[in-house]
Amino acid sequence: MTKRWISQRKQDGYYKLAKKAGYRSRSAYKLKQINDRYNVISSGDTVVDLGCAPGGWLQVAWDIVGPGGTVLGVDIQRIDNLEGVRFIRGDVTKTKTLEEILSLISKADVVLSDMSPNITGHYSMDHAKSVGLAESALEIAKKILREDGNFVVKVFQGDLFEDYFRTIKSNFSFTKAHSPKASRKQSSEIYIIAKGFKG
Ligand SMILES: C[S@@+](CC[C@H](N)C(=O)[O-])C[C@H]1O[C@@H](n2cnc3c(N)ncnc32)[C@H](O)[C@@H]1O
Numbered sequence: 001m002t003k004r005w006i007s008q009r010k011q012d013g014y015y016k017l018a019k020k021a022g023y024r025s026r027s028a029y030k031l032k033q034i035n036d037r038y039n040v041i042s043s044g045d046t047v048v049d050l051g052c053a054p055g056g057w058l059q060v061a062w063d064i065v066g067p068g069g070t071v072l073g074v075d076i077q078r079i080d081n082l083e084g085v086r087f088i089r090g091d092v093t094k095t096k097t098l099e100e101i102l103s104l105i106s107k108a109d110v111v112l113s114d115m116s117p118n119i120t121g122h123y124s125m126d127h128a129k130s131v132g133l134a135e136s137a138l139e140i141a142k143k144i145l146r147e148d149g150n151f152v153v154k155v156f157q158g159d160l161f162e163d164y165f166r167t168i169k170s171n172f173s174f175t176k177a178h179s180p181k182a183s184r185k186q187s188s189e190i191y192i193i194a195k196g197f198k199g
């Protein structure tokens with residue numbers, strides 16, 4: 001993190017809002033905006049959040065599902081405990097992690113993935129790694145989502161995007177590529193909203 005990056009972050013409106021509201025990340029606003037628009041998570045849902053650290057999306061999901069719902073986060077990085085939320089420390093590309101998820105929940109209503117690879121600065125490499133993570137997220141979603149369940153996944157845009165999007169389209173009845181207002185203007189990230197898993 002350079003001094004410039006730190007000072008830019010402090011001037012960022014969503015960063016300030018997140019700090020004030022007690023969210024662990026400014027990304028929390030991306031999920032809020034996505035849910036306000038596409039209604040992917042409902043009260044009482046079981047939500048699995050892949051790549052959940054430090055936990056902003058977990059906080060938002062937990063608020064939406066309420067006391068009758070379940071939220072399970074997965075990340076290779078540790079997170080500070082969040083009351084009510086379950087957590088698995090694991091790599092989504094490993095079969096063992098899927099087994100651990102299935103040992104805690106039988107079916108999910110919603111699978112989220114805000115996973116990002118370690119950024120190298122080489123655009124095509126970062127894009128390819130992001131699509132690789134998005135593919136792992138889709139594989140997990142296909143195994144744990146109930147029929148008609150919803151999936152939200154982040155992907156860095158690039159030449160592999162269309163193929164990936166096509167695969168999503170064949171598995172869900174509604175799909176949309178969407179950039180929430182809280183995404184930084186210079187970011188290449190885009191979120192795919194996929195509803196109505198065909199099973
Ligand atoms: C942008 S952060 C997620 C922020 C989160 N949505 C929030 O609101 O706090 C991306 C996360 O993806 C995780 N990640 C990257 N590769 C992963 C993998 N193979 N398995 C699990 N998590 C991974 C990173 O450790 C990082 O915490």
